[in-house]
Amino acid sequence: MFINKYYKLAKYNLFPICRSLTGRGIQKTLKIIKNEFPNLKIYKVPSGTKVFDWNVPNEWNVTDAYVLDKKNKKIINFKLNNLHLIGYSIPVNKILNKTQLFKNLYSLPKQPKAIPYITSYYKKYWGFCITHNKKMEFDKKYKKNDKFKVIIKSSLNPKGNLNYGELILPGKSKQEILISTYICHPSMANNELSGSIVSMSLIKHFKKIKKLNKTIRFIFIPETIGSITYLSKNLNSLKSNVIGGFNLSCIGDERQHSCILSKYENSPSDKALLEAYKKLKIKFKLYSFLKRGSDERQYNSPGVDLPVTSIFKSKFGTYKEYHTSLDNFDLVTKKGLQESFVLTKKAIEILQNKIFPNSTILCEPFMSKRNLYREINLINIKNSSRILLDFIQYSNGKLSIEQIAKKIKVDYKKAMQIYKKLFSLKLLVN
Amino acid sequence: MFINKYYKLAKYNLFPICRSLTGRGIQKTLKIIKNEFPNLKIYKVPSGTKVFDWNVPNEWNVTDAYVLDKKNKKIINFKLNNLHLIGYSIPVNKILNKTQLFKNLYSLPKQPKAIPYITSYYKKYWGFCITHNKKMEFDKKYKKNDKFKVIIKSSLNPKGNLNYGELILPGKSKQEILISTYICHPSMANNELSGSIVSMSLIKHFKKIKKLNKTIRFIFIPETIGSITYLSKNLNSLKSNVIGGFNLSCIGDERQHSCILSKYENSPSDKALLEAYKKLKIKFKLYSFLKRGSDERQYNSPGVDLPVTSIFKSKFGTYKEYHTSLDNFDLVTKKGLQESFVLTKKAIEILQNKIFPNSTILCEPFMSKRNLYREINLINIKNSSRILLDFIQYSNGKLSIEQIAKKIKVDYKKAMQIYKKLFSLKLLVN
């Protein structure tokens, strides 16, 4: 079970890292993944680069961040939990009183034991996040005019980079399946690392398979700005080759299965996922595309039109631990991850087996030079040759093998045999 | 009520003019309209110019035309009624006997008080039109060999021009609505001036509107040769931009409402007109495209394919005063014109509000730089931002706002608000 390995890697190595859209956290994360899969290519795109309507942000790094009370006690310490610091906080070195400090202190009154996860990517800001219990404790303990020292040792480098990783498992076909997950959240398990764990397990599984039908393209990207950057670099080839894809997010808990189909709900990956649920007898919740929130937003946008399907367990925004310190490896389990791995693997396998053959030649092929006819042409040509020619007749790049099978009145298994034979003879591509 | 003003202008200034396909009558008519709307552009196209299968005819002008009897009495006088002279009559200065004269004298035995309207644009000819009562009177009064002097002081100038007028009310969108009416009939009210009265009232109305959604293009042209000439000069831009249009003809009487839809009966202007009838609770008669007869013939022809709808009261050819001196301002009334103005205005307004938005960007827009996100990205993004993004997802240039509204599950009013916001942000065009 691959899940075991990547579960441990994620829990012990990846979880503690302070990730964000950019910076050393994401670089370290990509290195750890590359350590598992040396074929992973790590790309960097300079801060400020125009990507469609956006610009790649400055690279953000933090060395330390804390709040000292008047007794020099570290009452909040970023080094204890990444979530304590608002993502993309600007550098700060200030003395504040309690009222001033509390304005930049965030907590969740309804979840008093959880540290919230907050970012301010595109507005210059700083702040700390703590449990509501801790905030109440501070409130009791300190007086209005008590002084606090706030230190944030961060940098926002306009000469930095945005990084992402890409791993391609080449298939026999130019047709591609895109698997996308994100690596921009610090210390969160379901809404982040579950996707990478399942993606890594899928890579491990599919790279063992010698003859992949279709190319599988795995990408590990920061969410939103990462997919936008990736699309701006690769749009034409993706549009030519991607026949479907899966966005993996919040895919590690045990509560339920759920998904969002592609915008017009008719992509090959939609069909493959629905078929996978059915085959595995999995009950699932289908969310409207209007409930989208992850990178399916970019892939399905007008003019991009990559028909990508999102697979979840408990969808982002629907579970109480979402975007808090409680989104951890109590919520995400090996069992939950394994179920998602099995499901996603099945959906990919189904898609792998959907083929739209295209004849490479005009008119019938010259079968004799390929030893497909009996050499002496007696009254009936060989039945096995016959059916090859039947198959080619319908290989117009628009009919799937299932559809061709119906046309030529053979079962799917037989049609696959024929397809394989013709493919090996280079009489078909797909 | 604009109708009042243009009713008077038509009745007292335009009606008496001797118009035809070309000549000073049409030039004078265009000047009068330009006096009301200085933005009207008046174009001239030289006689002889090849326009598709046709040639622009010679410019026809008349200074006088009459018939004298042996006592030098003007028994027929063009100056008393334009219709007395057949349109495009060649110059004549002849002495004829009664039999010879009567061969070129036209009347309507079944409508003895009406002067018929007759033209001979493309065959050299001359003749006079009188009431049948008058013809009977002449028949009694004059003997077979009585002499008559026929004088037609006309000219057919091969170095002349054909004129037409065009007024564009620019909208925010490149998409256009075409409003076409004709100005080539002399002294007829329903089958001519009713169209111009309604067109001018529409211009007056819509030019007050500051932010027209779609461009409205009004043209005042001679019928048939005028629309052919106009199309030959403007075909490509019309085909790119016109999403629907209305041809206005015989639109001033009080008897009924009627229309001819565009050839395949599925244009946006067809739908808008049918919706307007419904909203205004107007009963109407729908004529087959086979009953067409005005410029809808040219607009809908193969290869031109502008989906133009014709709006009538009593359609040409269906009322007894048609093409006679009885087609006057007893038949055409302010009430009849006002009804047609209200209807046409409503249809244009409906069309103005049909929008097919198109996203200007790939992927989602960067909302933060447009202050569309709350600056601190807490757990839920603002609902109002959310729905903007939903709208953009379906803005592919093929779905109307109504259709997008259904997709994103908001009512039409809300969808329009969203559309306006996104349009102002230049995130959509249409």
Add this chain to the structure above:
Amino acid sequence: MFINKYYKLAKYNLFPICRSLTGRGIQKTLKIIKNEFPNLKIYKVPSGTKVFDWNVPNEWNVTDAYVLDKKNKKIINFKLNNLHLIGYSIPVNKILNKTQLFKNLYSLPKQPKAIPYITSYYKKYWGFCITHNKKMEFDKKYKKNDKFKVIIKSSLNPKGNLNYGELILPGKSKQEILISTYICHPSMANNELSGSIVSMSLIKHFKKIKKLNKTIRFIFIPETIGSITYLSKNLNSLKSNVIGGFNLSCIGDERQHSCILSKYENSPSDKALLEAYKKLKIKFKLYSFLKRGSDERQYNSPGVDLPVTSIFKSKFGTYKEYHTSLDNFDLVTKKGLQESFVLTKKAIEILQNKIFPNSTILCEPFMSKRNLYREINLINIKNSSRILLDFIQYSNGKLSIEQIAKKIKVDYKKAMQIYKKLFSLKLLVN
């Protein structure tokens, strides 16, 4: 009855010729056809020429072939029946014993009186075909070690050619009907000459017709390699112009009528053939496209996509005389051929009369210069002019005359009259 003439020509002049894919037999055959129709163009394509996936084979010729027994008696003599020699047999001059000879001796145990027809176009081979009775006789007569002399005076010339014939009956329209039949089988009547007899009769019939609506293109080709060669030379123009076609094969017996429709069963020639069966009250058997076997294989292949229909009496492979010496003029009769001629002629005629008119002009035509209006434009334009304009309105190159007739509410006969008038005026093409 043309059939008589070409029946005799085929029976007495064409039947005895030793034809194959290439060589003097096919050249002689084409010359005989050209003698009947001097407009036939004879083409040659050099051996070795690449034609799609194939290469034109070497030119095969035979001057003599026989087997002598030890007493120098010609026990098998190619000059007595072409079928005695396997097609494309390589040259041989050998002494063999009975066992060795018998390995290359083919017969049909179940049809002891028939000489089988066998070829080995693409593998170097030689052999003789005899009746099974004769083989049994030899078996009794000769001993195991008796010697035989085998002489095959054949040549396989790599500097030879493949020949085919093409005859075009130009129609008024660029639209074409393709009639294809093959001329590569030696001495067989149904599976070969029946097609040429019907094709020649059709040429004779249709060339008398002065004003063919559509061009008819007749080709006389070797089967498979011939159609592939022809397509490789003419693909673009065929794809532009061919609106349907008929492949004629095994069309001379009296047993039944049968056919194979084009691949997607919706071509104009499919509809025309089905209509012809119906009009002639002919019962027929419809074979699936999966039962194809003649040149419909090439015409309908992906990327070629010429919608060609095959017309048969007893389809190839379904009758006991098929590919034997019994496929002769006892099986093929004048009556059988005449029925096929009448059927095919009818189908072509139906197709000839299917017209998809296309307006040559934009906007309405200028009818006056064509004397289509009454010269003086009184109240109503002539009804007969009116309907011409109606017809033009729907002449968009996509609607057939039947469809236009429905649109403009006239019967088919009237629509044809209109079409002819407009065509003669050059206002329509098709």
